[in-house]
Amino acid sequence: xxxxxxxxxVVILLTNLLLxxxxxxxxxxxxxxxxxxxxxxxxxxxxFLPQGITTHILVLVLITIPLRGILFPFIxxxxxxxxxxxxxxxxxxxxxxxxxxxxxxxxLAFWMNSRLTGMSVPSLHPLLLPVAFYTILVxxxxxxxxxxxxxxxxxxxxxxxxxxxxxxxFAGEVHLLLELGVLMDVFVAVFVMSIAIYRxxxxxxxxxxxxxxNLKD
Amino acid sequence: xxxxxxxxxxxLVSGLLALISKRSAFLSSFFGxxxxxAGCVLGLIPSIQVLLSGQGxxxxxxxxxxxGAFVLNIDFLSAFFLVPVFVLCALAGLYGGQYLYSYRSTxxxxxSWFCFxxxxxxxxxxxVAANALLFLLAWELMALASFFLVIFEAKKESVRxxxxxxxxxxxxxxxxxxxxxxxxxxxxxxxxxxxWDKLEYLPSLARGIFFILAxxxxxxxxxxxxxxxxxxxxxxxxPSHVSSVMSGVMIKTGIYGLIRILSFLGFPSFWxxxxxxAIGIISGVLGILFALAQSDLKRLLAYSTVENxxxxxxxxxxxxxxxxxxxxxxxxxxxxGSLFHVLNHALYKGLLFLCAGAVLHxxxxxxxxxxxxxxxxxxxxxxxxxxGAIAICGLPPLNGFGSEFLIYFACFTGxxxxxxxxxxxxxxxxxxxxxxxxxxxxxxxxxxxxxxSGEPRHESMNHAHDTGWLMKIPMGIxxxxxxLVGFLSPCLLPRIFQNYLSAEHLGILEKATFSLxxxxxxxxxxxxxxxxxxxxRSLLLCVRxxxxxxxxxxxxxxxxxxxxxxxTSFSQILVEFYNFFLRVKQKLSAPKGLFPEPGSFSMxxxxxxxxxxxxxxxxxxxxxxxxxxxxxxxxxxxxxxxxIVMLIVLLLWKL
Numbered sequence: 001x002x003x004x005x006x007x008x009x010v011v012i013l014l015t016n017l018l019l020x021x022x023x024x025x026x027x028x029x030x031x032x033x034x035x036x037x038x039x040x041x042x043x044x045x046x047x048f049l050p051q052g053i054t055t056h057i058l059v060l061v062l063i064t065i066p067l068r069g070i071l072f073p074f075i076x077x078x079x080x081x082x083x084x085x086x087x088x089x090x091x092x093x094x095x096x097x098x099x100x101x102x103x104x105x106x107x108l109a110f111w112m113n114s115r116l117t118g119m120s121v122p123s124l125h126p127l128l129l130p131v132a133f134y135t136i137l138v139x140x141x142x143x144x145x146x147x148x149x150x151x152x153x154x155x156x157x158x159x160x161x162x163x164x165x166x167x168x169x170f171a172g173e174v175h176l177l178l179e180l181g182v183l184m185d186v187f188v189a190v191f192v193m194s195i196a197i198y199r200x201x202x203x204x205x206x207x208x209x210x211x212x213x214n215l216k217d
Numbered sequence: 218x219x220x221x222x223x224x225x226x227x228x229l230v231s232g233l234l235a236l237i238s239k240r241s242a243f244l245s246s247f248f249g250x251x252x253x254x255a256g257c258v259l260g261l262i263p264s265i266q267v268l269l270s271g272q273g274x275x276x277x278x279x280x281x282x283x284x285g286a287f288v289l290n291i292d293f294l295s296a297f298f299l300v301p302v303f304v305l306c307a308l309a310g311l312y313g314g315q316y317l318y319s320y321r322s323t324x325x326x327x328x329s330w331f332c333f334x335x336x337x338x339x340x341x342x343x344x345v346a347a348n349a350l351l352f353l354l355a356w357e358l359m360a361l362a363s364f365f366l367v368i369f370e371a372k373k374e375s376v377r378x379x380x381x382x383x384x385x386x387x388x389x390x391x392x393x394x395x396x397x398x399x400x401x402x403x404x405x406x407x408x409x410x411x412x413w414d415k416l417e418y419l420p421s422l423a424r425g426i427f428f429i430l431a432x433x434x435x436x437x438x439x440x441x442x443x444x445x446x447x448x449x450x451x452x453x454x455x456p457s458h459v460s461s462v463m464s465g466v467m468i469k470t471g472i473y474g475l476i477r478i479l480s481f482l483g484f485p486s487f488w489x490x491x492x493x494x495a496i497g498i499i500s501g502v503l504g505i506l507f508a509l510a511q512s513d514l515k516r517l518l519a520y521s522t523v524e525n526x527x528x529x530x531x532x533x534x535x536x537x538x539x540x541x542x543x544x545x546x547x548x549x550x551x552x553x554g555s556l557f558h559v560l561n562h563a564l565y566k567g568l569l570f571l572c573a574g575a576v577l578h579x580x581x582x583x584x585x586x587x588x589x590x591x592x593x594x595x596x597x598x599x600x601x602x603x604x605g606a607i608a609i610c611g612l613p614p615l616n617g618f619g620s621e622f623l624i625y626f627a628c629f630t631g632x633x634x635x636x637x638x639x640x641x642x643x644x645x646x647x648x649x650x651x652x653x654x655x656x657x658x659x660x661x662x663x664x665x666x667x668x669x670s671g672e673p674r675h676e677s678m679n680h681a682h683d684t685g686w687l688m689k690i691p692m693g694i695x696x697x698x699x700x701l702v703g704f705l706s707p708c709l710l711p712r713i714f715q716n717y718l719s720a721e722h723l724g725i726l727e728k729a730t731f732s733l734x735x736x737x738x739x740x741x742x743x744x745x746x747x748x749x750x751x752x753x754r755s756l757l758l759c760v761r762x763x764x765x766x767x768x769x770x771x772x773x774x775x776x777x778x779x780x781x782x783x784x785t786s787f788s789q790i791l792v793e794f795y796n797f798f799l800r801v802k803q804k805l806s807a808p809k810g811l812f813p814e815p816g817s818f819s820m821x822x823x824x825x826x827x828x829x830x831x832x833x834x835x836x837x838x839x840x841x842x843x844x845x846x847x848x849x850x851x852x853x854x855x856x857x858x859x860x861i862v863m864l865i866v867l868l869l870w871k872l
Contacts, residue, residue, distance in 0.1 A: 092854065108865075115872040144858045152854070209853050 005046050009127040012038055012165075013106070016138040019158060020102040021095050023087045028154060029076045036068030039161055043168055047125065056176050063183060064164070072157055072190055079150055079194045083201040092210075093145035101141055109133035128169050135162030149200060149207040153193045160186045218274040221291065221345070224260035227252050228338030232331040239327025246314050246321075249330025253310030253337060257303040260341055264303065267296035271716020275347065284408050285350035293717045294480070295344045297556055298473045301563035302344065302466045304698075306337040308691035309465075312571050313458030315687040316578060320369075320456075329369055329456070336362035336462065343470050349398040349408040352474075356394065359470065360387040360438075363463055367455040379447075379454035386447040390437025394474075397430035401481070410481070417483020424482045428489050431478040432496070439471025441530065442500040443826035445523045449507070452519035453583065457574020460515060464522045465567035469559050472529055479537070487541040487638070494534030494642050498649045501527025503798060503825075505656040509663070510792045510799050510822035512784050513583045514573045517664055518566065521609065524653060525562045529555045531646050532624045539631060542639050546631030549722045550729050553714060554623030557706070561616040564702065565608040568695035572602040575688055576668065580681040585784035587675035588668040594681040597689050599669045604696040606661040608703065611654050614740040615703040619710075619733060624650065626729045656791070663787045672767075672778040704741075707734030785820055792822070800825055 015035040022028055044057050080086070093101065113130040139159025143152050167179055201207045231252020238244040263274055273292040280287040291299070310333065317326055339362060342355035364387070368380035402408045404423065405416055416424070437444040448468075452460040479485070504523030511517040532555025539547025575598040576591065577583055592599035608615035613622075625647060632643020673679055683689070702709070707730045715723055767776055792801055801822050808816035 112868065112872060140857065140861045144854045144861065146854070212851065212853060214851070 001046070001050070005125055006127065008038065008042050008046060009125070009131050012043075012131055013134060016135055016158070017099060017102050019142065019154070020098040020138060023089070023091075023095060025076075025080050025085060025087060025150065028151075029073045029080070032076070032154060032157060033069050033073035035158070035161060036072065037065060039164055039168075040064035040068050043165070047128075047168065059176060060179060063180065067183060067187060068157075068161065068164075071187070075190060075194045076150065076153065079153075079197055082198055083150070083207060085148065085150060085201075085207070088146055088148045088151055091146045091151075093141075098141065098145055101145075102138060105137040105141065106130075106134050109137060128165065132162050132165035132169065135159070135165060138162070147208050147210050149193075149197045149209050152209060153190060153197065156193070157186070157190060218263060218276045218289070218291070220259045220262045221264075221274070221289070221341075222276065224256040225338050225341065227256040227259065228334045228341075231256070232334035232338075235327045235330035235334070237327070239325050242318065242321035242326045245327035245330055246318060249326075249334060250310050250314040252334050253330075254307045256334070256337065257307035257310070260299065261303045263291060264296045264299035267291050267293065268300065268713055269716075282350060284402075285354075286348045286409055287351060288347040288409055288411075289342075289345045290347035290410070291345050294473070294476060297713075298344045298466075298469060298559070299341060301469070301560050302337070302340050305465045305563050305567040305695075306340075306462055308694055309458040309462045309567065309571065310337075312461075312574070312688050312691040313456065315685050316458055316574055317456060319578070324369065329366060332362045332365045333459065333462075336366060336467070340467060340470055344473055347410040349402050349410070353391070353395065353398060356470075356474075357391060359467065360384075360391065363459070363467060366459040366463075367451045369456050369459070370454070373454075376454040379450035383447040383451040386437050386444065390434045390444070390471075393430050393434035393437070397427055397434055397478070400430075401427055401478075410477075413481040416481045421486050425486060425489075427478065427482060428485075428492075431475055432492065435471040435474040435478075436496070437471070439468050439475070439530075440500070440523045440526050441496050442503055442523060442527070443830060445500065445504070445526075446824055446827045446831060448523055449511075449516045449519045449824060452522070452570070453513055453515040457515070457570055457577060460519075461567045461570035461574070464519065464570055465563040468522065468526060469563065472526070472533075472555075472559060476533070479533075485537045485541050487538065490534045490536075490538030490541055491642065492534070493530050493537060494646065497527045497529070497531030497534050498645065499527070500524065501531060501653045502649055502656075505653050505660055506792075506795050506798055507822065507824065509656060509660045509788045510801060512586050514576065514585050514588075514664065514668065515570070515583055517585070517660065518569050518573055521569075521657065521660065522562075522566055524657065525558065525566065525609070528621065528624070528650065528653065529558050529562070531555075531650065532558060532620075532627075535624065535627060535632065535642065535646055538639055538642055539627070542635070544631045544635055544639060545722060546725055547627050547635075547639060547643070549718065549725045550623050550627035550631065553710060553726055553729075554620050554627060557623060557710065558617075558620035561608070561620050561699075561702065564695055564699050565605045565615075565617060568601060568605040568692060568699060569609065571688070571692045571695065572598050572605060575684045575692065576602075576681075578684055578688070580677050582675065582677060585664060585667050588678060589671040589674040589778065589781065590669075590678060591673075591681055592669040594678070595669075595683045597683055598692065601692040601696040602669065603665055604699055606665045608699040610658045610661050612658075613703075614737045614744075616699050616706065617703075618736075619703060619706040621650065621654065622733055622736070623729055626732060630729075659788065659791055663784050667782065667784040667787060671781050674778050674781065674783070704737060707731070707737055798825065800828075 012035060015031050015038070018031050019028055019035075022031070040061060044061055045053070048054075048057050091098070109130045112133055116129065136159050139155045139157070139162055142155030142158055144155075146152065146155065163182070167182070197207050200212075204211070231248050234248040234252070235245040238248060267274060271293065273290060275288070275290040277289070278287040313333065317324075317329060320326070336359060339355045339359040343352060343359055346352040346355050364380055364384050367383055368376055370376045371380070398408075401413065401416060404419060405413045407413070416427075432441070433444070440448045448464070452464055455463060479489075501524050504520050504525075504527055508517045508520035508524060511520060532551050536548050536551035536555065539545070539549075539551055573583070575595065576588070579595055579598070580588065580591070582588060604615070608617040611617040611621040628643035628647050632639045632646070634640075635643075673681075710730050711723060711727050714726060718726060773780075792799060799822055801820055804817070804819045806816050806818075808814060
């Protein structure tokens with residue numbers, strides 16, 4: 001069991017690195033969906049199986065998987081089909097450097113975890129918090145380093161995934177309604193952003209964030 | 218108190234109704250006016266009740282606002298300020314109905330009425346709020362509502378500029394108020410005004426700081442020089458009923474706030490009185506000088522508002538000196554005089570702005586130099602303006618005289634015989650108040666004389682027409698109340714203040730009002746004689762032939778209206794004399810040669826403080842802050858990077 005959870009954590013870390021390193025949207029979006037399913041199904045089940053699965057966890061799983069695993073990739077696929085984008089060619093930070101930054105972020109995440117002595121919950125898996133921090137940082141790196149607006153949405157979802165892992169750590173304590181509220185927010189945000197990207201691409205024939213600076217006053 | 222709450226909710230509901238029905242100009246005007254008048258009448262009931270009974274009303278309501286509490290309290294001071302607010306707003310609302318209606322095809326009246334009713338409601342709320350947070354919220358609501366009213370004609374560049382200037386000045390004031398209220402709340406450990414009595418035990422340095430903050434914060438609203446710069450811009454830009462309300466009562470909320478804060482601060486240091494007196498003298502003298510130099514009627518009135526606020530502040534300054542040096546005559550009469558001036562100024566300045574609006578409505582002009590002969594064409598407006606002008610000059614027996622007389626009386630009986638500590642300020646006040654009085658007579662003779670008598674200087678005066686009844690009635694009521702308050706003030710004042718002052722102080726007040734009543738009687742006799750003379754004249758004229766002829770016919774073959782004095786030339790001697798303060802800009806291209814080509818001469822008086830102080834200051838600040846503009850480059854991902862860096866730094870710092 002312990003082995004299985006460790007493996008799962010490592011896979012999540014690897015999906016993050018893959019997101020940082022791949023330029024093709026055709027790779028990134030399924031990876032994101034895969035990460036969503038891992039987070040939604042495997043993580044809570046494996047973590048909470050020993051203590052017994054409550055309705056709280058069940059509801060969370062039943063809502064997270066369709067949302068993070070299926071609906072978000074579906075929406076993103078729709079956007080790239082409509083805007084006709086295959087890959088990001090020239091990001092601000094090149095892919096090798098992004099991976100290097102990702103590794104630095106991993107170090108930072110573990111260091112942060114080592115300093116967080118006050119937050120140790122007894123039943124917490126030792127890798128859970130670093131993975132959460134790491135996923136959030138990767139999401140932020142994605143937002144900052146990419147030019148295409150679709151990648152900003154991707155980064156936002158990755159960051160949200162990280163927050164979800166952080167939430168899992170306290171799943172017993174946090175109220176269900178709160179978690180659902182967060183999910184609802186994410187859903188609406190992704191929905192709105194995808195519509196916005198579609199509109200931007202129709203209006204300007206591109207979705208390059210860098211060129212949006214022309215819009216400032 | 219129930220009536221007051223009803224009145225507040227009527228303002229809100231009618232404002233919303235006007236907003237909803239904005240497609241129909243008639244419906245939204247109807248809701249706006251009806252709500253405004255009904256709310257004001259309902260609100261007047263508790264105010265007058267408090268004034269006459271002397272018993273305060275209070276109300277509190279559970280409110281889920283952090284630190285805030287919905288506590289309302291109508292005491293004597295609130296009631297005294299509420300009365301002019303409700304009276305003037307109801308009349309201005311009535312007037313505005315017809316005034317705004319001519320804009321119906323180009324402007325959205327619903328929004329304007331919404332803002333107007335919100336403005337009235339928020340002013341009332343500012344005056345009764347007994348919690349610092351509620352006060353600030355109402356204060357801000359008042360500023361925003363009036364801002365939107367000022368920019369009614371936002372399509373004009375000048376109006377937008379005036380609106381910005383007002384918004385910025387009022388928010389600079391609010392910033393000071395925010396600091397003051399937070400510091401006071403911290404010292405008193407409560408946001409409720411009822412717990413702020415203990416502030417008077419603070420060391421005098423802390424109270425001095427509060428006093429300075431209050432003077433700057435409330436002064437920006439009240440129009441103390443040099444924070445007055447928004448008045449001459451915003452008042453001409455706003456629709457006339459709005460400028461009437463803003464100038465008549467809204468700026469008085471600044472005076473109210475200052476008095477309210479002073480009531481918490483306990484025994485004043487002597488320099489407080491000196492400060493207020495100096496501000497009052499500067500505002501009063503420079504205000505009326507700038508008014509004299511203006512040729513725009515509404516701008517002139519706006520500067521004269523600064524002057525009147527100066528008079529009120531002088532009265533407050535002498536009151537504080539009276540408290541500091543324990544001279545009850547100065548305290549009582551000075552305070553009653555300035556409060557009474559607040560009421561009077563609301564009445565006559567409201568009236569004058571409404572008249573200016575009627576002139577604008579009838580002729581489409583604001584420039585006095587182009588007017589003339591309006592008394593024949595706009596008989597009622599002219600007479601009402603005359604009443605307002607006499608009142609504002611402080612001539613007996615109209616109401617402006619009463620309040621200025623009381624301030625003089627305080628100085629003569631309380632200040633001059635006292636020690637040099639009070640004799641010098643009292644003497645200064647007397648000198649400068651009489652200077653202000655003289656200059657304001659010059660200023661309003663110019664305003665009335667040039668605009669209403671003589672011959673038209675511009676062709677658009679020829680088809681000037683008097684206003685409709687809906688606009689005449691409010692002006693008439695205000696003119697009548699200026700006259701009535703003037704005649705009745707000797708008996709009215711002791712009656713109003715009897716519940717507020719102790720018996721000893723009331724005795725002092727009665728002594729002052731007794732002198733006032735003698736002057737009133739004398740002027741009644743004078744008026745009576747004048748009436749007899751007029752009667753004799755009309756009797757004599759009855760039997761003779763009366764002819765009308767051109768005004769300028771002294772041997773000229775072809776007299777034209779351009780031979781008359783203009784407003785600028787009328788005031789030229791005085792303006793020239795005080796040019797050191799005014800810095801008039803003259804442009805002269807004199808005709809040259811034996812066969813002179815057309816020459817021209819123009820004169821304008823820009824605001825000294827705006828030109829020399831605020832514009833350079835703001836330009837410099839803007840240049841410095843432009844450096845920060847490089848941070849705002851429009852690259853979204855870099856903005857996110859800022860956030861990340863900040864988050865990580867905070868995280869690392871705290872870990």
